[in-house]
Amino acid sequence: MILDQIGLPLSQVAALLAALRRRGETVATAESLTAGLVSAVLTEVPGASDVVRGGLVVYATDLKAELAGVDRDLLAAHGAVHPRVAEMLADGARQRCGADWGIGLTGVAGPDPQDGVPPGTVHLGFAGPGGATVHSVRLDGDRYAVRAAAVRVSLEHFAGLLR
Amino acid sequence: MILDQIGLPLSQVAALLAALRRRGETVATAESLTAGLVSAVLTEVPGASDVVRGGLVVYATDLKAELAGVDRDLLAAHGAVHPRVAEMLADGARQRCGADWGIGLTGVAGPDPQDGVPPGTVHLGFAGPGGATVHSVRLDGDRYAVRAAAVRVSLEHFAGLLR
Numbered sequence: 001m002i003l004d005q006i007g008l009p010l011s012q013v014a015a016l017l018a019a020l021r022r023r024g025e026t027v028a029t030a031e032s033l034t035a036g037l038v039s040a041v042l043t044e045v046p047g048a049s050d051v052v053r054g055g056l057v058v059y060a061t062d063l064k065a066e067l068a069g070v071d072r073d074l075l076a077a078h079g080a081v082h083p084r085v086a087e088m089l090a091d092g093a094r095q096r097c098g099a100d101w102g103i104g105l106t107g108v109a110g111p112d113p114q115d116g117v118p119p120g121t122v123h124l125g126f127a128g129p130g131g132a133t134v135h136s137v138r139l140d141g142d143r144y145a146v147r148a149a150a151v152r153v154s155l156e157h158f159a160g161l162l163r
Numbered sequence: 164m165i166l167d168q169i170g171l172p173l174s175q176v177a178a179l180l181a182a183l184r185r186r187g188e189t190v191a192t193a194e195s196l197t198a199g200l201v202s203a204v205l206t207e208v209p210g211a212s213d214v215v216r217g218g219l220v221v222y223a224t225d226l227k228a229e230l231a232g233v234d235r236d237l238l239a240a241h242g243a244v245h246p247r248v249a250e251m252l253a254d255g256a257r258q259r260c261g262a263d264w265g266i267g268l269t270g271v272a273g274p275d276p277q278d279g280v281p282p283g284t285v286h287l288g289f290a291g292p293g294g295a296t297v298h299s300v301r302l303d304g305d306r307y308a309v310r311a312a313a314v315r316v317s318l319e320h321f322a323g324l325l326r
Contacts, residue, residue, distance in 0.1 A: 001168070031199070036220060038199075039199035039220045043222060044306075046274055053222060053223045054230065055199065057217040057220065058217050059218075060215075060217055063260060067217065143209060
């Protein structure tokens with residue numbers, strides 16, 4: 001399972017989906033550095049389709065604007081790795097995918113810096129019925145470790161928002 | 164690495180990206196049963212960003228139409244797991260993500276049948292500068308094995324199209 005590689009117990013993701021199910025709510029993603037991993041992990045749980053809508057993989061910077069509706073001026077002024085971009089990705093995922101919740105991830109997996117931002121810098125956006133928030137973290141390790149940790153932290157933080 | 168879990172050597176995916184780079188072409192995805200895994204695997208290779216544009220995770224059936232432009236009548240008549248849907252997903256990925264190539268995946272990961280189609284049925288669509296094709300397969304194993312095999316077979320088939 002992909003969950004094993006990410007270091008997330010299946011029971012933890014299943015509990016997150018169960019929390020959404022109890023609330024009658026759905027989720028969608030807009031992922032840059034993780035490029036679909038959050039979505040892949042959520043749907044590894046059988047029966048995920050009643051609460052997981054889908055998502056946007058916005059690897060190229062222009063797709064963050066094109067697919068998820070992130071402000072082009074913001075991207076031009078600050079680059080793709082910025083807390084406000086994560087927030088707008090989350091909101092874009094929610095709106096474009098018709099979900100109650102959106103999770104947006106942007107950051108630098110490495111090995112090289114991007115837009116002058118060092119590897120390990122990750123911004124996690126969450127948009128829900130009550131508005132949007134951002135959780136910014138600095139993650140250790142190589143490209144694979146940073147991506148895996150970004151998935152873990154985003155889902156752990158999201159589970160906290162549902163409690 | 165996720166590639167390890169999928170059973171794909173890093174060198175094989177790196178060679179696929181190098182083939183795209185030599186041709187000066189890019190790729191995007193529209194994924195249903197794999198929900199972002201193909202995209203995640205392609206971007207696990209450092210430097211993927213010059214040939215991988217991004218993608219669409221179209222888990223919910225209506226998002227196949229909404230995000231990727233799959234014909235609603237086709238979905239209503241045949242359900243989401245149909246060769247023509249895979250072809251339209253590939254074309255939608257290519258167009259909506261502004262890529263030279265699109266890979267579209269639809270199928271049943273299991274454990275339950277979907278729209279009357281048994282688990283293991285997978286349709287892989289490929290849209291490129293020369294048109295679109297579909298490769299349909301019947302994959303063995305549980306939910307995780309079917310998803311992993313769908314990723315492997317799609318990338319192996321795509322590599323063949325670039326040769």
